[in-house]
Structures are given as structure tokens and as C-alpha cells.
Amino acid sequence: MSDSLVTIREVSGHVGQSVRIGAWLQRKRSSGKIAFLQLRDGTGFIQGVVAKTEVSEDTWEQAGKLTQESSLYVTGLVKEEPRSPSGYELVVEGIEIIQVTQDYPITPKEHGVDFLMDHRHLWLRSPKQRAVLTIRAEIKRAVNEYFDTNGFTQVDPPILTPTSAEGTTNLFHTKYFDEDAYLTQSGQLYMEAAAMALGKVYSFGPTFRAEKSKTRRHLIEFWMIEPEMAFVDLEQSLRIQEQFVAHVVQSVVQNCRPELTTLERDISKLEAIQAPFPRITYDEAIEFLNQNGFEVPWGEDFGAPHETAIAQAHDRPVFITHYPASIKSFYMKPDPNRPEVVLCADMIAPEGYGEIIGGSQRIDDPELMAQRFEEHKLPLEAYQWYMDLRTYGTVPHSGFGLGLERTVAWICGLEHVRETIAFPRTLYRLYP
Ligand code: 4AD
Ligand code: MG
Numbered sequence: 001m002s003d004s005l006v007t008i009r010e011v012s013g014h015v016g017q018s019v020r021i022g023a024w025l026q027r028k029r030s031s032g033k034i035a036f037l038q039l040r041d042g043t044g045f046i047q048g049v050v051a052k053t054e055v056s057e058d059t060w061e062q063a064g065k066l067t068q069e070s071s072l073y074v075t076g077l078v079k080e081e082p083r084s085p086s087g088y089e090l091v092v093e094g095i096e097i098i099q100v101t102q103d104y105p106i107t108p109k110e111h112g113v114d115f116l117m118d119h120r121h122l123w124l125r126s127p128k129q130r131a132v133l134t135i136r137a138e139i140k141r142a143v144n145e146y147f148d149t150n151g152f153t154q155v156d157p158p159i160l161t162p163t164s165a166e167g168t169t170n171l172f173h174t175k176y177f178d179e180d181a182y183l184t185q186s187g188q189l190y191m192e193a194a195a196m197a198l199g200k201v202y203s204f205g206p207t208f209r210a211e212k213s214k215t216r217r218h219l220i221e222f223w224m225i226e227p228e229m230a231f232v233d234l235e236q237s238l239r240i241q242e243q244f245v246a247h248v249v250q251s252v253v254q255n256c257r258p259e260l261t262t263l264e265r266d267i268s269k270l271e272a273i274q275a276p277f278p279r280i281t282y283d284e285a286i287e288f289l290n291q292n293g294f295e296v297p298w299g300e301d302f303g304a305p306h307e308t309a310i311a312q313a314h315d316r317p318v319f320i321t322h323y324p325a326s327i328k329s330f331y332m333k334p335d336p337n338r339p340e341v342v343l344c345a346d347m348i349a350p351e352g353y354g355e356i357i358g359g360s361q362r363i364d365d366p367e368l369m370a371q372r373f374e375e376h377k378l379p380l381e382a383y384q385w386y387m388d389l390r391t392y393g394t395v396p397h398s399g400f401g402l403g404l405e406r407t408v409a410w411i412c413g414l415e416h417v418r419e420t421i422a423f424p425r426t427l428y429r430l431y432p
Contacts, residue, residue, distance in 0.1 A: 005073075009043035011088050014078045018093060021046075021074050024125070025066045027108070035063045037092065039074065045127065047081075048074055048090040055092065062095035068107070069125070071098040120423060121432045131259035132419055135252055136408045140204070142251035143225050143402075146244050147202045152227060155194040155201045157187030163382045165189050166329060170209045183208035186401060189331075189386050191228035192362060195397055196389055202227040214427045215304065216416040217354050219405055221425035228399035234343040234361040237398040238319055241347060241357060242275040245317060245402070249273040252411050265413040269351065272315050279319040282341065285310055301327045308352040317356070321345040330376045331369075332360040345400075353410035359400025366390035 006019040026038040026045070037048035050063045066072065073096040081089035105119050106126070116123045123129055147154065162179065164171050165186040172183040187203040194201040203226045211218055227244075229237065252260070253270050260267055280288070289296050289306055296306065302320075310318060322341040325334055332342035344360035363369045369390050373380050380387070408420035418424040423432060 007043040008039070008041045008046045008086070011046065011078045011086075011090075015080055015088070016078065018075060018077050019090075021076075021090070023072060023074055025068060025070045025072065027068065028063075028066055030063075035060075037063065037066065037074070039090070040125070040127075042130075044086060046086055046088055046090055047084055048076055048092045050092040050095075055094075059092070059095050062097055063092070065097065065100055066095075067101050067104070069101040069104040069122075071101070072096060073098065117418065117424075117429060118431070124422060127262050129419065131256075131262040132408065132412050132414065133422060134259045135256050135263075135412055136404070136420060138252050138256050139248055139404065139408060139411065142248045143204065143244075143404075145251070146247045147227065150200075150240075152200045152202045153194075153198045155191065155198065155203055156205060157184065157190035157194075157203050157226075159184050159206065163379075166209075170211045172208045172210045185209055186224065187226050188228065188399060188401065189383075191226050191399060192389055192397065193385070195228040195230045195399070196393065196395070200227070200229045200232075212427065216418075217304070217406055217409075219417055219421070219424055219426060222417075222421070223404035225402045225404065226399060228397065230395050230397045232398045233396055234321070234345065234398055237359060237361070237400060238279070238321075238345055239275075241319075241345075241359065241400055242277040242317075245277075245347065245357075245407075246273055246275045248407070249411060260412075263412050263414075265411075269315070270411065273350075274316070277317050277319055277347070278314050279321055279345075280310070281321050282323045285320050288313070299324050299326060304354055307348050307354045311348045311350050311352060311354075314350060317347050317349050319345045319347055328360070330372045330378065331362050333363045334368075343398075347402075349406065349410040351410065351413075353406060355403075356406045356410065357400050357402045359398065361396065361398040364390060364394045364396050366394060 005022050006014055008021060011019065021041055023039040023041045026040050029036045033052040035050040037050065039046050039048050052060050074092060075094040076090035076092040079089045079091055080087065106122055160176060160181045161184050162181060164182060165188055171185065174181050184207055186207055191201055191203055205223065206221055207224045208221050249270050253267060286296055286298055289309060292309055294306060322335060323344055325340060325342045328342050328344055332344050335341050335343055342360060346355045347357035348354060349356045363372065369387060373383065405417040405420040409417050414420060418426055
């Protein structure tokens with residue numbers, strides 16, 4: 001037997017061999033002459049079986065000392081075991097304890113969410129949290145794969161900015177030496193500049209909103225994917241959005257079955273996520289809501305209950321298009337046939353997960369853009385560079401932003417976005 005470690009993920013290639021694994025003990029069950037060790041090493045889970053009559057006295061003693069989350073090196077023979085969820089079992093031959101852990105705070109009993117969030121650094125070790133982070137990583141991989149293979153160039157916009165991108169009410173302020181600076185709310189305006197240089201671009205990074213909303217869909221720090229495309233109109237953008245989201249969901253279905261099973265996710269609901277996605281206009285949404293027990297006057301924005309009601313009528317994400325200009329961002333292009341609405345769309349996820357994408361065609365006309373700056377009382381000097389994009393070779397262009405955490409929550413079937421990122425930043429939490 002060699003000294004090098006084998007991971008639990010790799011044991012299938014070592015059936016009938018003796019291997020050494022670095023692991024933590026999740027749980028232990030023993031009955032006089034036999035101990036069952038539930039072991040994990042980050043790559044997976046395996047049961048180690050220690051038989052008193054088959055191992056040295058010392059090994060049996062070591063097994064007896066192991067507590068929850070004790071760390072150890074274990075050597076054993078890999079055996080196929082059809083009854084085990086992993087398909088394999090370890091017939092333990094030797095145990096080398098690294099540390100016997102005392103009083104691990106997270107026990108198999110139920111804990112409240114606040115307690116678990118205070119121990120987030122340890123909670124991450126549980127099978128469900130591990131499954132969520134694995135799926136998040138697969139979603140990120142699939143996002144990059146989609147754009148990298150469809151002619152997009154990844155560009156990184158700045159995180160420290162002199163101005164706001166999505167309104168001034170929820171900016172995080174900081175000092176930039178003698179100047180004022182803000183943490184970015186969205187890379188979009190910079191991505192528009194990048195699209196004029198590279199055609200089709202996307203960004204993928206953290207964004208910040210000092211939002212006093214304490215809902216299950218809001219984080220203070222969240223990650224956004226922001227594609228921006230020159231010579232692309234709203235209709236073409238919607239087609240890209242539905243293909244992109246379907247690709248991400250199907251990648252998870254294909255590559256993360258064990259994790260979806262751990263989360264008890266209904267996989268058939270995810271398999272249904274195929275392009276095209278249904279579309280309704282804001283006007284149709286208002287009509288639908290008012291026929292279904294709501295009272296929403298034209299011109300008002302939708303809240304979570306409205307979005308959920310609309311989503312429930314569909315088995316895949318739904319686009320709501322053509323919102324009133326008055327409730328949307330300053331940069332959205334008015335519909336030429338009906339200037340009181342804009343060429344925009346929100347994508348609402350199924351099963352009550354709410355808005356996962358906000359996007360639009362952008363204003364390309366320099367005069368209208370200048371007018372919008374005035375109407376929104378935005379300081380033109382600070383946005384001169386953004387105006388330049390309309391002055392020097394303006395073209396029709398569109399883009400959108402997908403919120404990573406809401407997408408992870410939806411795909412994983414999680415109640416709250418706080419479990420979708422390793423260390424969530426929420427209204428009342430900066431620790432750990
Ligand atoms: O709709 P939003 O605010 O759009 C923008 O920021 C545009 N500049 C994007 C663009 O066109 N490039 O945000 C986009 C998405 C939302 O649909 C939502 O999924 C997510 O970002 N999001 C949040 N996710 C978690 N916590 C928050 N506080 C979020 N705010 C927005
Ligand atoms: Mg939005």
C-alpha cells in the first residue's frame with residue numbers, strides 16, 4: 001500500500017485494494033463487536049466498517065475514541081456494496097487520529113437558522129450545504145461554458161465606481177482617497193462600453209446593494225452575470241436568455257444528480273426547463289392579476305406575490321415584457337410604437353422563486369439619453385464617458401443581468417438565498 005491519499009470520489013477505481021483516506025467522522029454507530037464509521041473527505045461520503053475480531057486492539061481502541069468531526073487518516077480495503085448510497089464500503093484496517101474533536105456545536109438534532117448561520121463556517125460541512133455549493137460551482141461552470149462557446153468575451157468591470165448604475169438609494173459608500181466612491185450595483189454601464197469594443201461580452205462577479213430588504217430573495221452582496229450585446233435587439237436578447245438559462249439548468253440535471261437527490265429536488269420540474277419560454281406583456285400581466293384576485297393599477301410595479309401568481313401559471317420561466325418606463329431604469333429604450341413602455345423584460349422563475357433576470361434594449365439615441373439624465377437628475381459630468389458611447393458610433397444594443405443566488409435557490413429548491421453562497425451577507429449579518 002502506498003502512503004499517498006486516495007479521495008472518496010476515487011475509490012471506485014480501487015476496488016479490492018487497500019487505500020488511505022484523509023477524513024472527518026460524521027457519525028458513528030457501534031454494536032459491541034462492530035463499529036460503523038460515516039466518513040467524509042470533501043469529495044464524498046463512505047461508510048467504514050471496523051470489526052473487532054479483524055483489526056488490531058489499537059485500531060479498535062482508536063475507533064472507540066472517534067467523536068463527531070474528529071479528523072483522521074483511515075486505511076482500509078475498498079469493497080463494492082450495492083446497499084450503500086455511494087456503492088462502496090471501506091473494510092477498515094487501520095486508524096490514525098489527527099484530532100479528537102470535543103463538543104462539535106452542530107449535532108444531528110434540529111438547530112434554528114440563526115444558530116446555523118452563526119456557525120456557517122461549520123455548517124458548510126453538512127451534506128446539504130455541500131450539495132448546494134457543488135451545484136453553485138456547476139452553475140458557474142455552465143454559465144461560462146454557454147457564453148465562451150457562443151461568441152462572448154468575458155470582461156471584468158470595476159467594483160469601485162464613482163457613480164451609480166441602478167439608482168442612488170442603495171449604494172455602499174466608501175472613500176477613494178479624497179474622493180467619494182461606491183461599491184458597484186451592476187457592471188452594466190461599463191459592459192456597454194466593452195460591447196462597443198468587443199461586440200458580445202459578459203461579466204461575472206460580485207455586486208452590492210445596501211438594500212434594507214429582509215426577504216428570502218435579497219442579499220447585500222450577490223453575484224451577477226451581465227451579458228451586453230452590440231447590434232442585438234430585445235427579441236434577439238430574449239432568445240439568448242432562454243437558451244442560456246435552459247443550458248444552465250440542463251447542465252445541473254446532467255452533472256449533479258447525486259446533489260439534487262441529497263436536496264430532495266424534484267428533477268422532473270428541472271427537466272421541463274427547455275426553450276422557448278412563455279412571454280407576456282406587462283399589460284397582460286396586469287389583466288391576469290386583476291382577474292385572479294389582485295388589484296394592481298397600471299403603472300405600479302409587481303411584488304413577490306404578483307410574480308409568484310404569474311409564475312404559477314407556467315411550468316418554465318416566464319418573460320414579462322414592456323413595463324411602463326416610469327418604473328424602470330433610465331437607460332431603457334422606449335418602445336417606438338408606444339413610448340410610455342420600454343423594450344425590457346424580467347424573467348420570472350417558476351415555483352415562486354421570483355425575478356432572476358432583468359434586462360432591456362438600451363437607449364442608443366444621444367438626445368434621448370441626455371434628456372433622461374436630466375429627468376433623472378443624474379450629473380452629466382460623471383456620466384460623460386457613458387454619453388460618449390452614444391456620440392461615437394452609437395448602435396442598437398441590449399443586455400441583461402442574471403442573479404446567481406436566486407438561480408441557485410431555484411435550481412436547488414431552497415427556501416432562502418442565504419444558503420446559496422458560502423458566506424452570505426444579509427441585512428443583519430456580517431459574521432462569520
Ligand atoms: O434587475 P436588476 O437590478 O438589473 C440590473 O442590475 C441591470 N443593470 C442588469 C443588466 O441589464 N445588466 O438585477 C438583475 C438581477 C435580478 O433579476 C436578480 O436576479 C438579481 O440581479 N438581484 C439580486 N439578487 C440577490 N439579492 C439582491 N439584492 C438582488 N438584486 C438584484
Ligand atoms: Mg430588476
